[in-house]
Amino acid sequence: MIGSPTIIHYSPLTIHYLPICITFAVMIDVLLNKGKEKAVLQKHPWVFSGAVEKVKGKPANGDVVRLLNAKGDFMAYGFYNDQSRVALRLLEWEEAIEINDEWFRRKLATAIKSRTHVLANGTNTCRLVFSEADYLPGLIVDKYAGHLAVQVLTSGMERVMPVIIDELQKLLNPESISDKSDNSSRAHEGLAEAENKVLFGNPPPEIVEVLENNIVYGINITEGQKSGFYCDQRDNRHIVANYAKGKKVLDCFCYTGGFTLNSLKNGAASVTSVDSSALAIETLKENILLNKLDADKHTAIKSDVNVQLRKFRDDGEKFDVIVLDPPKYAPSRSALTRASRAYKDLNRLGMLLLNEGGLLATYSCSGAMDMESFKQVIAWAALDAGKQVQFIYQFHQPEDHPVRASFPEGEYLKGLLCRVF
Structure with a gap:
């Protein structure tokens, strides 16, 4: 068990960060290689190290610098980091x-203002800031009822965190702000591992109850980096539940029960939930009780999903609706070939377990895999399974995870609702 979070109160009197009000007179210039201007002119927010011709000085990582083209003309301001590929x-x-x-x-x-309408109609949890999509590269802010969780993933954003914490207090008056930074992402920036700490307020309770689409979830935002709850599937959970009434549903990689709870609430005949995490399964069971749903219609199985799908196949088990929401199989483009094979095998097994005309809701949260590639993987899976597939709906991340037109890399979540024959 992780110990009690350290409480760190950020205030103008106690912060010892470097000043962030940078004057143009002392700002260091970075020159692009000739011919590397196109992406910058198109407002793409990343400049890779290979595109840099010269740095006129020695900026510290996290400094704001001026980017110039090869002729010395101004192009943009940005955070600098010589430890990162970006x-x-x-x-x-x-x-x-x-x-x-x-x-x-x-x-x-x-x-934050752009998400105001999301936090209504039975929902008090969403993503308030989504990094580059909101012009704040390396900052993620999630709202869980009265509590906030932040991720600080770039050296530049770490430098300005005193201002961010102060403004979050002013705008939202939260009960607490906790650091939930992803250390694997910080490592790419040469940043030290983040601690599990409270940045403002008192430590949140062990279980925070949040409301999404009028369903209550008990989540833990004090342990580790993950909360046990992903608000990026909010809309998709609601859509899939519309098909669950009277159906036999299988929810794979169920985690703490987003698709399961929505399906039960919408009148599923039965739901079987599979996850390898014992803690996730126990939290799911508690969430079913919390929402006063019919526990007799629910079966929870702690197992590796691929192993369990093969067992279902061998036992002749069939379902009407299957949800496949696996973790990220392709963290980078270099892993895409291996990930495609894993997605294909997973979906092939799922198709074999569906009744004729059954529905497969299948997802990928790998940013390296685009929608067209994902469709091709599903087509290969159908061929191997001896099935025919209709794509009847395309899933996307919700509006609190926007995709900036000049930064398509921000579109990481995609999914397909397939009718399988």
């Missing part, structure tokens, strides 16, 4: 606009 994360393309603490406050306020 040497610059661009912030602003207008030379006259100063990058200071007020700039970050404005971007944060704009992101």
